[in-house]
Structures are given as structure tokens and as C-alpha cells.
Amino acid sequence: MEDFKKALEGTLGRKHIDNIVDQVAGSPDRFDALYTLTQHEETKIAWHATWACEKLSILLPSLLMDKREELMLRVMQCPHDGTRRLLLNILHHLPVPKPVNAAFFDFCLQGMLSSAESASGQAVCMKLAYDICLEEPELTGELKAYLENMEPEYYTVAVQCARNNILKKIRK
Numbered sequence: 001m002e003d004f005k006k007a008l009e010g011t012l013g014r015k016h017i018d019n020i021v022d023q024v025a026g027s028p029d030r031f032d033a034l035y036t037l038t039q040h041e042e043t044k045i046a047w048h049a050t051w052a053c054e055k056l057s058i059l060l061p062s063l064l065m066d067k068r069e070e071l072m073l074r075v076m077q078c079p080h081d082g083t084r085r086l087l088l089n090i091l092h093h094l095p096v097p098k099p100v101n102a103a104f105f106d107f108c109l110q111g112m113l114s115s116a117e118s119a120s121g122q123a124v125c126m127k128l129a130y131d132i133c134l135e136e137p138e139l140t141g142e143l144k145a146y147l148e149n150m151e152p153e154y155y156t157v158a159v160q161c162a163r164n165n166i167l168k169k170i171r172k
Contacts, residue, residue: 004034008048020052021059031056031063043080050086057093064090068097072104081118088124096135105132105139109146115154122155123162130166144170 037049111125
């Protein structure tokens with residue numbers, strides 16, 4: 001864990017993160033050491049570790065499957081915008097667990113509307129809410145109502161695009 005911590009402390013670029021991801025991909029038994037650092041008291045270390053885990057959620061999603069509920073709880077309590085966005089992306093890359101976490105669905109609905117959330121965070125919340133609706137179709141009406149009642153002019157083009165794409169999928 002100390003070698004990951006040391007690597008995550010400094011200013012990192014994508015190559016550094018990719019190197020850490022490659023190390024874990026080559027030795028998945030090292031994942032727990034990296035994952036522990038996602039909750040480090042130093043924000044920078046936690047953020048960088050979460051960034052590496054976000055990349056691993058695409059490359060080796062099996063490493064994070066048993067952590068989905070924990071990740072949902074963490075994202076709902078995360079004060080750091082960058083880390084929260086990465087946690088949301090991790091969850092978006094993983095299948096929705098059953099039964100669906102209703103509190104997390106509500107969090108996604110609120111997050112997609114919140115002006116305090118970054119545009120990328122709003123868009124991922126929207127996508128996650130839709131992912132949840134694919135597993136629990138009875139929630140689709142609620143998501144559709146929220147999306148249709150959004151005032152597009154108050155949102156960035158990226159959020160408007162995500163909204164429009166999800167509404168098209170719902171209306172099919």
C-alpha cells in the first residue's frame with residue numbers, strides 16, 4: 001500500500017494513473033491496497049486512488065462488483081466534487097445491484113437537478129437513474145417526469161444532451 005500511496009501523493013497525469021492500473025491489472029491481489037486509499041484522509045490521495053479505480057471499473061469490473069452498495073453509500077456522502085464524479089462513473093460502469101437501492105435512486109434524481117453538482121456529475125446521475133430504471137421499470141415514469149419538467153436553459157449543453165438522449169430511449 002505504501003508504494004501506491006507514495007505514487008498517488010504527487011501531481012499525477014494520466015500516464016501515472018495508467019501505470020498504477022496496469023500494476024493492479026497484472027496483480028489483482030494488489031487491488032485492496034489501492035481501494036483502501038480511496039478513503040485516505042488526504043483528499044488528493046483519495047481522489048487519485050479513486051481515479052485509478054474508475055479506470056479499473058472499465059478494465060476489470062469484477063474487482064468492484066462486491067463493493068457496489070458501499071460505493072453508493074460513499075457517493076451519497078462524498079463532499080469532494082471530483083471524487084464524487086469518479087465514484088458515480090464507477091457505479092455507471094457496473095451492473096445495477098438487485099434489489100435496487102431506493103435511496104441511491106433518489107440521490108441520482110436530486111443530483112441530476114442540483115445546480116451544486118458539476119455538469120458531468122449531473123449527467124452521470126441522469127444515466128445512473130436510467131440504468132436503475134432498466135432494472136426496475138416501474139421507476140421509469142418518475143424519471144421521465146423529472147426529465148420532462150427540467151428547464152433545459154438552466155443546464156449545460158452536455159446535461160441537455162444527456163437528458164434528450166435518455167428521454168428518446170424512454171419514449172421508444
